[in-house]
Structures are given as structure tokens and as C-alpha cells.
Amino acid sequence: xxxxKIFDYGKQEERVIENIKRHLELLCNACGFFHGAMEKxxxxxxREVVDxxxxxxxxxxxxxxxxxxxxxxxxxxxxxxxxAEIVDRVFDSLQETALNYLEVKLPEHLRDECLRVAFxxxxxxxxxxxxxxxxxxxxxLREKALAxxxxxxxxxxxKFSIVKDLRQIPVDDFWQGRILxxxxxxxxxxxxxxxxxxxxxxxxxxxxxx
Amino acid sequence: xxxxxxxxTKIASIDADLSAYDAIExxxxxxxxxxxxxxxGKDNDHGVITARDIVFKxxxxxxNPTDIKVSSIAARPIVCVNRDVTxxxxxxxxxxxxxARVFVCEGEKIIGVVSLLDIMTSSLIMRxxxxxxx
Numbered sequence: 001x002x003x004x005k006i007f008d009y010g011k012q013e014e015r016v017i018e019n020i021k022r023h024l025e026l027l028c029n030a031c032g033f034f035h036g037a038m039e040k041x042x043x044x045x046x047r048e049v050v051d052x053x054x055x056x057x058x059x060x061x062x063x064x065x066x067x068x069x070x071x072x073x074x075x076x077x078x079x080x081x082x083x084a085e086i087v088d089r090v091f092d093s094l095q096e097t098a099l100n101y102l103e104v105k106l107p108e109h110l111r112d113e114c115l116r117v118a119f120x121x122x123x124x125x126x127x128x129x130x131x132x133x134x135x136x137x138x139x140x141l142r143e144k145a146l147a148x149x150x151x152x153x154x155x156x157x158x159k160f161s162i163v164k165d166l167r168q169i170p171v172d173d174f175w176q177g178r179i180l181x182x183x184x185x186x187x188x189x190x191x192x193x194x195x196x197x198x199x200x201x202x203x204x205x206x207x208x209x210x
Numbered sequence: 211x212x213x214x215x216x217x218x219t220k221i222a223s224i225d226a227d228l229s230a231y232d233a234i235e236x237x238x239x240x241x242x243x244x245x246x247x248x249x250x251g252k253d254n255d256h257g258v259i260t261a262r263d264i265v266f267k268x269x270x271x272x273x274n275p276t277d278i279k280v281s282s283i284a285a286r287p288i289v290c291v292n293r294d295v296t297x298x299x300x301x302x303x304x305x306x307x308x309x310a311r312v313f314v315c316e317g318e319k320i321i322g323v324v325s326l327l328d329i330m331t332s333s334l335i336m337r338x339x340x341x342x343x344x
Contacts, residue, residue, distance in 0.1 A: 116219055123215075127338060147338035150331045161220045161240075 012071035016063055016080065017136065023059045023087055024129040026052055030094055031122040031190075037101065038115045049098035056091040060084045079207060083200045090125075090193040093186050100183035105176060107169055110184075113162050117155055117187055124151040124194045131198060135205045148198040152191045159188040211341065213300055214293040216332035217314050217322030221246050226257065226281035230268045233259050233280050244311055246320065247284040254318040257286035258311070290315040293322075297336070301329055 030052035037045035063084040067077045106114065131144040162184055171177035223246040224233050233245055247257035259280055267283045268275050289312045291300060300312055304326065314322040336343045 113220060127335075130339060143334065143338040147335045150335060154331075158220065 012066055012069060016066045016071045019059050019063045019066065020080075020084065020132065021129075023056060023063065023084065024125070024132055026056055026059065027087060027090055027094075028122065028125040028129055030056070030091065031118070031125045034094060034098055034101070035115070035118040035122050037098070038111070038118050043102055046098040046101050050095055053091045053095040056088060060088045076204070076207065079200065079204045083197060083204060086193060086197040086200050090190060090197060093189045093193055094121075097183065097186040097190065100179055100186055104179050104183045106180070106183070110162060110165060110169075113158050113165075114184070114187060117158050117162075117191075120151050120155050120158075121187075121190045121194070124148060124155075124191055127151065128194055128197055128201070131201050135201055135208075141202055141205050145198055145202055148195055152195045155188060155191040159184075162188070211297055211332055211336050212293065213291070213295055213297065213314060213324050214322065216297075216328050216335070217293075217324045218328065219322045221313075221320060221323055223248050224259070224280055226250065226279065226284065228280050230259075230264055230273075230275035230278045230280060230283060234264055234275055237261060237264075243325075244323075245280075246288070246313075246323075247280055247286070249281065249286075256288050256313075256320070257281075257284035258288050258313075259284040260310070262310075288313050288320075290320070291324075292316070297329060297332055300324055304329075 030049050033045045033048040033052065036042065037049070064081050067080050071077075072080060127144060127147050131141055131148070134141060134144055166181065166184060169177075169180070171180075222236060222240055222242055224236055226247050226249045236245060237243065243262075244258055244260040247259050249255040249257065263283045263285070264275065267273075268278055289303070289307055289309055291303065291312050291314060293314050293316060303312060304310065311323055311325040313320050314324060333343050
């Protein structure tokens, strides 16, 4: 592997890499749980997202402590930690969305578009994971980064349309309206954070090669 | 990759009796390049109007867009495919029919639309995933 070639990494580095992979895999699963929760209207699956977020927190702590215990060259450490923190931000926005979903009264005509966003979020996560593997193999991330940006643009377009429809919905109760607005906002925020994580991978990739 | 993954599911529509000006307003407002046209009568009687139709058939001819109805410039009938067709099949259909978008239908219900840009973007995604790109 590319990293191995450059740093001749040992057990600590291996542990960090494995944990980052686990972190990303867990994120993809959590996105899948949320998509399933919306598709099957299964609130139990939405609660799985909350459990995944907690597990993700633990993995992030492990990554950061392993990195600062001496894994990788010092100049790479802040970037690797930042990547783990951004992935954690994705977990946070996913959890917020899941918690809002448990409370929200989602109008039927908005459901299809929100479901589409949840599906695209899952695809974006997969692409992030593919990008990480590609980086480990020393591949160019240009195509992967572009794919992530394409997904993000698609979600942005959907957000534009959902928000437009949202304004037409009569709200009788303040909290009902607030939760619906928060739900849409957090759901569409997930992709922004995934895009940031993709950008951070690019930074790591470039700094490893320079 | 199946087309239902990259189709656009939000389809903006317009009544056939409205004017080309109404169509322009809707397209500009929603930042889109085509509208599904709904004709009165049967539920599944549809056409399509594009930015190209408006520019070439109305504006380029110096016609006031408020004086012309959508029904007189819309293309009809629409071209439909089912959700299981592949990217290659849709591209071939577009090339053969000289069209820039096809609708994705489930029975008589329209569930999405695929444009040339959707095909290009999905080909990039397929490359990034390491899948075979036609």
C-alpha cells in the first residue's frame, strides 16, 4: 500500500488506518439505517443511528489518541485528526436528523424527496470510503472528489426544492414547524459535512505526496 | 448502473393552456430547462416543453411569449422508459430519437426524468466507483 511504502508504518499506524476504515464503514451503515428508517417508516432503525453515533465517538477518540501516541509523521497528525473530527460531524448531523425524524410529522408530498436525499447521502458515504481506500493505494483522488461534489450538488438542488415546498406548509403549532424545519436542515447538512471530509482527504493525499 | 439512481425525481409541470411566458417564468424561477406539459382530459396525456423550444420557436421568431400557448410548442407524446433500463440503453434511445431527456415511468405514472447532463454525471460517478463505463 502507498502509505506503507512511504512511511514503512508499524502497528500504531495500522491501528489508525483500521480505525478510520471502521469509522467510515460505521458511517455508511448508519446512513443506510437512516435511509431504511425513512423507506420502511421504521423508527427502530432511526434509533440504530443514535447507537452508531455513540460507537463512532469511541472510534474517533481511539484514532486521535493513537495518532498523538506517535502514529505517522508529526506533520500528518493534525490533518488525520481533523479528518476523524469531520467524519464525527457527519455522525452528529446524521444523529440530529434521526432524532428529528422520530418527532417530525413529515408531509407525504415531502417524503419522496427527503427519502431521495437520504439515499444520496448513503451513496456519498460509500464514495468517501472508496476515496479513502484509493488514497491508501496511492491513487489520484480527482475522480472521487468530483463524484462527491456531484452528489452534493444533486442534494443541494433537492434542498432548494424541498425548502420551497416547505414554505407552503401551514403550521398550526410552533414546535411542529420548528422540528420540520430542523429535520430538513439537518438532513441536507449531512452532505455538506461529507463533502468537507472528502476535501480533507484531498489535503492529506496532497501533503503525503509533497 | 440503473437509471433510477440518477434520474431527477422532482418534475415541474405546467398546464398546456398557459402561455410560453408562464413557462419561462417557471423555468427561470426553478433553474430548470424543461417542464412536463399537462393536457386537459386524460391523466396520462403529457408533453414536454424545453428552453430550446421557447428560444427557437418563440423568442427567435419575435413572437411575444404571452401570445402563444404552451400547447402549441410542446413536443408530444413524451418518450418513456422503465426504471430498470441502463445508462447505455437510455443514451442509445436519446441518440436514436434526437432528444435530450426521457421520462421514467412506472405503469402510467411518471416517476422521474433523465437528461443528457444526468447521463454525463452518472458516467463520472461510475468511473469513480470503478464500474465499467460505456
